[in-house]
Amino acid sequence: MTVDELSRIANRLRLDVVETVHAAGDGHPGPCMSIADIMSVLFFDEMKLDPQNPRWNERDRFVLSKGHACPILYAALARKGYFPLEELKGLRSLDSFLQGHPDMNKIPGVDTVSGSLGNGVAIGLGMAQGCKMQGIENYVYVIVGDGEEEEGIIWEAAMAAAKMKAGNLIVFADLNNHQSGGKVTELSSLYPVQDKWEAFHWHVQSIDGHDVAAIKEAIAQAKKLTDRPSLIACKTLKGKNIPYMEDNNAWHKRVPTEEEVELAREALKDKM
Numbered sequence: 486m487t488v489d490e491l492s493r494i495a496n497r498l499r500l501d502v503v504e505t506v507h508a509a510g511d512g513h514p515g516p517c518m519s520i521a522d523i524m525s526v527l528f529f530d531e532m533k534l535d536p537q538n539p540r541w542n543e544r545d546r547f548v549l550s551k552g553h554a555c556p557i558l559y560a561a562l563a564r565k566g567y568f569p570l571e572e573l574k575g576l577r578s579l580d581s582f583l584q585g586h587p588d589m590n591k592i593p594g595v596d597t598v599s600g601s602l603g604n605g606v607a608i609g610l611g612m613a614q615g616c617k618m619q620g621i622e623n624y625v626y627v628i629v630g631d632g633e634e635e636e637g638i639i640w641e642a643a644m645a646a647a648k649m650k651a652g653n654l655i656v657f658a659d660l661n662n663h664q665s666g667g668k669v670t671e672l673s674s675l676y677p678v679q680d681k682w683e684a685f686h687w688h689v690q691s692i693d694g695h696d697v698a699a700i701k702e703a704i705a706q707a708k709k710l711t712d713r714p715s716l717i718a719c720k721t722l723k724g725k726n727i728p729y730m731e732d733n734n735a736w737h738k739r740v741p742t743e744e745e746v747e748l749a750r751e752a753l754k755d756k757m
């Protein structure tokens with residue numbers, strides 16, 4: 486796919502999130518917007534997947550460590566053909582399989598449960614090792630938040646991944662400098678995050694997380710390394726491309742009104 490097509494898909498996913506969180510009356514829209522471009526590249530360009538056979542053993546694996554951003558994962562899976570688009574309207578309702586955090590046992594295309602923050606890198610490393618031991622030539626992609634990197638298990642997994650020479654593990658750090666409680670740099674800041682991962686012997690690249698061409702190039706570079714795990718540090722904007730949400734942490738968990746859904750449609754209508 487072209488860079489323009491992938492950017493348009495990212496915006497389509499953003500609007501899906503606004504509409505589904507509105508329909509649900511609950512959810513986390515802001516954290517979805519900062520990873521929309523990464524999600525578009527992974528699901529619509531990069532990953533080896535088969536929506537008709539979600540458990541195909543040779544597939545690439547995906548771990549949304551910041552599981553509360555699942556509305557955009559659900560939108561990507563629906564648009565990829567794992568389940569009908571109208572299922573998105575069921576988000577967070579009792580009779581739906583699309584709950585407030587992803588469930589691998591109920592949702593086709595979801596490789597692991599997540600939502601309990603910090604676990605994604607360790608889970609991804611386990612998948613990467615398991616695939617390698619089976620002789621599967623694939624990649625495991627993980628998205629972690631920046632606030633989430635305050636969790637200690639992230640660094641246990643980082644240490645182990647370097648030791649295991651996990652060249653098939655590629656982690657995206659979504660550096661939007663917001664977490665539920667405020668600005669990351671004003672709480673338990675891990676910035677500069679890149680230095681920490683380098684100290685743990687990871688290959689580190691820093692990019693604009695909304696630049697689709699840069700995301701594609703960073704993945705290509707990461708794949709050249711067969712004996713080191715990769716961290717792609719993505720500078721992002723929470724709420725990206727929804728004007729009233731951009732860099733506004735009030736939208737970490739908030740429901741757009743009908744009027745705000747309309748504003749989002751207007752802002753994105755020529756960009757998707």
Ligand SMILES: [Mg+2]
Nearest residue numbers: 630631632663
């Ligand atoms: Mg964050």
